[in-house]
Amino acid sequence: MSEKHPIEWPEELESAFADASITPEVDDSFNDILMSRLTAQKLKNTLWYWSPALVAAAATILGLLTLLQMQKPETTKSFTPGQSEARLESQSQPELPRFQEQPKIR
């Protein structure tokens, strides 16, 4: 503090600097705002830290579900129409018996 200034620093400037010094009034909410920002930061850091594990877990679950789905025996049979249904599906006209015209007996 009592060091000799290499450049002459007049008293006028010393007092000017003292006058120009700002004395802040700290807002009461300063600590509250800081605490909430700290909590948010902590939460963000926790999420950031665990995010690879969460992504890996989600991928594993998805893979397992896919695997299970692939190995599951088929419960619903594919549709193979029976004969009656096949007939129903057929669009052809019913075949009517044809009678040959008999010569008239005179």
Place this chain on the structure above:
Amino acid sequence: MMDDTAVLGRAELAAEESAWLSRARLGDVAAIDALVSKHRMRLIRVAANILRDRNEAEDVAQEAFLKAFRELGKLREDKAFSGFLYRICVRLCMDRLRSRKPEGEVQERGEGGTDIRVETKILVEKLLAELSPELRMTLVLREMEQFSYEEVADYMGVPVGTVRSRLHTARERFRAIWIAATEGAR
């Protein structure tokens, strides 16, 4: 006798802060709150004197605390906490000063008191704005905040020799522009 009491008091304060820091590392909110309450006033004042803007200073102080608590693990000695905090704060202020336009307006205005004091304050702010961020920072930390050369060097992350040379240049330039401004006004 008086010195012993003062030393003892300082030792007790250091022990108390060390205890708060240990608890803060474990996430104790009350300890963090105590540390913030202890350092906030001086930290905001330093930032306000560098930036000449009270609102921006509060913002920087908040950021400095957030960064300090996030990086508390990097702190080797508990007694170095205030230095650690000021270093972060000074660097954040430097970033803000560098991002400002060179012809930035003087933002802080008088707060009562005599007219001469207010005029002096405005003039000092105006002239400080004419200096480079490095010179301005050095001058404010040394002449306004009364930090030692070693502290200024530590907070600015430069050798003590650089602080001395910057301070020399800053005083020279400030004195020249001060004389020009005040003689022009007379």
